[in-house]
Amino acid sequence: MNERQRRFADEYIISGNATDAAIKAGYSEKTARSQGQRLLTKVDISEYIKKRMDEIQDEKILTQKQILVMLSEIASGQAKETIVVTTKVAELMTDPVTGKSVKVYNEIPQLVEYPTKNSDRNKALELLGKRHQMWTDKVDINATVTETKKFDDIVSQLGGDGLDE
Secondary structure, rough: OEEEEEEHHHHHHOOOOHHHHHOOOOOOOOOOOHHHHHHHHHHHHHHHHHHHHHHHHHHHHHOHHHHHHHHHHHHOOOOEEEEEEEEEEEEEEEEOOOOOOEEEEEEEEEEEEEOOOHHHHHHHHHHHHHEEEOOOOOOOOOOOOOHHHHHHHHHHOOOOOOOOO
8 A cells, every 4th residue: 555545544534535535645636536436445445444443443442441440430539520610700991982981791711620429429339339249139049959848748738739740
């Protein structure tokens, strides 16, 4: 694959548009549509695009360890939430045309960190508990019953026939 084809593939990954990618890679606008489609059928280019897309996807997805660390930080209260708080500040200014005092409001945005909400901490603890199987909603019992004589006696006293074998 030459440099121009690599540029095409990289541009295609960004835009998903073969014609646009061909133009940005330096192919003629007149032939960009057909060139783009032709380039996508080349094995080395399509493999390169697939490989790069897989790499990008892997970079975006959190690992299990990252998820557990984030949940642990939320559960322990180490994680902070950030919001933007805008305050209005009034200033008196003189209008240069009329000479009158005019009140002008300036908005000042500020980032404010606050602790994680208890509901978020509880949910994180619940998810971590499930992950570590600290409690179970369903209990699996695998047992073999070898003697049913007492059970058969109870059933016969109740008027049943017992276990049919």
